Amino acid sequence: MVETYNAHYVSLHVRVSNKAAIHLYRDTLGFKTEKVEAKYYADGEDAYCMKLDLTALREQIAAQREKELEEDKAAAGSNGVNGAEAGTEGVDEGEAVGDVGRDPNADAKKEKMVKVKVGRALGVGELVERDESKHT
Secondary structure (H helix, E strand, C coil), X not given: CHHHHCCCEEEEEEECCCHHHHHHHHHHCCCEEEEEEXXXXXXXXXXXXXXEECHHHHHHHHHHHHXXXXXXXXXXXXXXXXXXXXXXXXXXXXXXXXXXXXXXXXXXXXXXXXCCCCHHHHCHHHHHHHHHHHCX
C-alpha cells in the first residue's frame, strides 16, 4: 500500500464477534481499534473500525530507497560510468506492442487462425432448451 498507493494508513471494519480476524489484525498485524460502529452490519451486529498507521513503514522504505541510490552512485563512480548509464533507465524489458519492434517474418511463422462456431451457433442453446423442456 505504501509503495503502490503512497498510503499513510490502512483501515478496515471487522465484526465484534469475529475473534479470529480481530486476533489477526490486532495481535499479528498491529492494527489499533479506533472506535466501535454500532449496527454496522445488515444483521445489526457492531463492527470495530481498525487502523494501521504506515508512517514507520513509509520511513523505512524511504531510507532503503535512499541507500540503494547511494549504492548505485558509488558503483557507477567506481566503474567510471555516469548515473544514467549505470541504471536501467531507458532499458525496454517488455514485449513489442503493435508493429514497433515486430519481426517482419513473424506472420509467415504463425499458424493459420481458423474461426470456429461456439455457443448457440454450435447448437448448444437448442440442446439446453430441449433438456429444460423435458423437466417441465
